[in-house]
Amino acid sequence: MNTVTVVGASLAGLYAARELRAQGFDGRLVIVGAEPHLPYDRPPLSKDFLTSDPSNLLVGGAAEAPLALTDTEEIGELAAEWLLGVHATGLDQHARAVLLDDGRSVVTDGVVVATGASARRLPGPWPAGVHTLRTLDDARALRADLAQGTRRVVVIGGGFIGAETASSCVALGHDVTVVEAAPLPLLPQLGPDMGAFCADLHRRGGTRLLTGTGVAGLHRVASPHSHSHSHSHSPGHVTAVELSDGRLLPADVVVVGIGAAPNTAWLAGTSLAVRDGVVCDDGCVTSLPNVVAVGDVARVGGVRAEHWTSATELPRVAVRNLLAARTVETVTALPYFWSDQYGSRIQFAGHRPADATVRIEEGSPDDGSFLAVYEHAGRVTAALAVDCPRPFMKVRRELRARQVAAV
């Protein structure tokens, strides 16, 4: 294998590049990144990045320094060709060339698909003041809007991005409402008991939480707003969010946190199977042995996990299998994610069957610090901790050891 192209220059792409070199690949390494930035860490974008000192608000200011995932020394060691600000638009039939939107193509022997996911948008016009939060540029734009004084912020979606953004907005002194279509936030991820706990976090934190209602549309004023710089916005500025039950929520800033869709459009027309992600076997190998997929875009063994930890754990196995030209190792990672909301740190690890029951193992939700375990068929399958890191680590290790032993 002379050339490997990593398509995607975020967390999973960077980890794949690192693994290629660490596992002895000394050929030509090309990294294609759609964003103009070197790899950076996304989780802080909804947390510290939004709430950092206003004196750091300049682009490239102090708030952005901790985001950098790599440095000059490592970039030198990787000896890769970085094609940043360039979108991959296609892959030829046998994945021997990656086509780019600037008209170039990269002739390659192996491909790591690490194109991630994009924030889902609401249908219809997209007036100024309406944001998604996925990229550094998204976060810069939102932060700039939030620096205009006290705003009425409506967050659409009570998932992790929505909850963390709402928490950050409240910390900045804004008037915040979260709209969640389900009866409780984070139901699919955490189940009803812990979803109820998270609903309390919103209320205790000073956020208005409206559940069980969808969004009918956005209201806007027709005249262009002076703060609008983005040409992608249609004329006008958002004024309110209309709910499906008819209520109208006045809004200066709207954050749309309704999930992310895997970036697979560029693979249309190839023989790769795409079904809400690039379909891979348990070892991240696609239907072509010289193409592997990692991170948010990869559906590995039937599961697509948009977790930071998956993006860092999949590449080792994926690269090993790519270099071996077949699946010699499968993924045994235990799902893990965390979220910081209203000063509480939530950590979750494991698998949560829909009918799992929750038992508080240590501490108490009323005190805001506890360890809960999810049990199914007499076994602990997952754990959730709120500000309870040490007991959580113990359970997480036990779950991980059991998962590895089961493979």
Added chain:
Amino acid sequence: MIPVCRLEDLPAGESVRLDTTPPVAVFNADGALYAVDDTCSHQDASLSEGWLEGCLVECPLHAATFDLRTGQPTCLPARRPVRTHRVSVVDGTIHVHLTEPAAVPVPVPASATSAIVPAGVSGAGSLSATAHSTLTGEGSAA
């Protein structure tokens, strides 16, 4: 020299966090005492709440692991060391002797990306070029 606690109040396998600026974590690793900056060099998490195994501590948030003897990370995602501090026991009380902030080596972040990155990435340097000045600034000002 900052008093921490009585030696008997920090049994093997335990740790304690000092509310200094920045906070410091003190560990009893199987009888050996170590002190390092409490905040993980990767992201905001308290190493005093980490998993202690031998003289290694694993961060509770992303499992970055540090060698308490040197402060060096032994695996990703941490890439920078945490400061180590000298520990002494005087009359049965544990004390920490804080290391000067300037003693922390500052890595050289990517600032010269234009030399490495081919055309079309003029914006690429902005994220990490500023990391350079900021990290340096933190190192000398903290």
